[in-house]
Amino acid sequence: MAETLVAPVIQVKDAGIRFKRNRRSRRSFKDLFAGRGRRARPDEFWALRDVSFDVQPGEAIGVVGRNGQGKSTLLKLVAEVVYPDEGSVGVHEGVAPLIEITGGFVDDLTVRDNVYLTAGLHGMKKAEIDARFDEIIEFSEIGDFLDTPYKHLSSGMKVRIAFAVISRLEEPIILVDEVLAVGDKAFREKCYRRIEELLAGGRTLFFVSHSEKDLRRFCTRGLYLDKGALVMDAPIAEVLDRYNAEYGVKK
């Protein structure tokens, strides 16, 4: 990798990914071993195509677009939990993905075990978790339920503890999908303050939201996705203006 003055932390180049329209259709063995070409199959569509952008360390990026235009897919590509069918996605730093954050939690284990498990799976060592454990529990406000099986928590509590864990990962890149829609207003505000804290600490943020207010609050740069293509890459205010002009409700 060429050393520029500030190397980008995320490099997306001509990335494209396609999904099957009909999830039930079966594939043949031939398909599996035929390699990844630019074959267009009738039952598939490109969720994203020819998307290219670089992200510098410390940037706060908001992803804008209507439902089903590839926002979450883009986030998953950056989180490297799916791979592009063409082009490349390079992520050069650790990522704390606030995507499906409760996914790693096991119903039958206690809150305590779950904290160690999830943080551990995201690369934290036991000593590091020990050091942050009290902080995580204090943030999530569920200190009384430490030894309760996770399944007995309310859905709000589940999201709270999950957010508390993932947001304590000392990773330079944070991805936020619309997870914060859950939880009461006070806790949401707390989460937002935590994100601002992380941003102030020099983190790179990748934020997907439908809330114009939140986007303006956190982000400086906007990516506008429409029909699987990146149609605009500009300061967030300009991106939101165009989005409102095309799809927004007239004020």
Place this chain on the structure above:
Amino acid sequence: MSASVQSRAQSPASSYRHSLWLLTTRDLKVRYTTSFLGYFWSILDPLVMAAIYWIVFTQIFNRGTAVEQPYIIFLLTALLPWTWFNGAVSDATRAFTKEAKLIRSTKIPRTIWVARLVLSKGIEFLISIPVIIFFALISLGTNDPAQLHWQVALVPLAIVMQAALAFGVGLIVAPLVVFFRDLERAIKLGLRFLFYASPIVYGLEGLHSPLRELVALNPLSGIFSIYRSAFFPAELNWFDVAVSAVFTVVILAVGFIVFRRTVPTVLKEI
């Protein structure tokens, strides 16, 4: 609070081990905290099976030659490893579907999702070994005392071969089941067939040609013959072991290729 923004440098191998161990202990913890009998369940299944076969073959069919005494030891030395293999492969059919949420949110190397099954079932196998010791001690008071031979030193070799074989099969099975859901049931059926095609209730040395050659082609045969040779040295046949080793290497290689080719599609499907 530390505000350092730096990635924790960890070698890929050590972070692989770290994640693998976390998920394996999670599996075992879940299994042992959610059921009252806990550990006992890991040994109960092979124990009941062993009791059934022991009754059928020694009491009903009145079978048993000098070589295969005590028959319960003969059974268990292959049945316990079989329980490991069977458990790992049948769990591998659900390796991706059962953990879909977690797989969608972490980017740890995907082979871990198969490896953890082989490892956790392997640990259950190891902690079930005292059952064999228990019966061996009991047999000391009978007319056919079990005798341990130097071949017991070969058991680690059998464990390594079996782990590699189960891992290879798992790497093939796990992604393909995502595309072909029917495969899950086909695998169950195949495993039941494989049980009788492996020297578990019978011994390799008691078979006649051409059945003997056919069974020897089963990669489990050589592996089981090593376990068995600890008490029944006549069962050990290096040719069978070599056949197993070759098959294991081939299956493992095919497993890695299939897994690598299919994983990007698997991640989109789950």
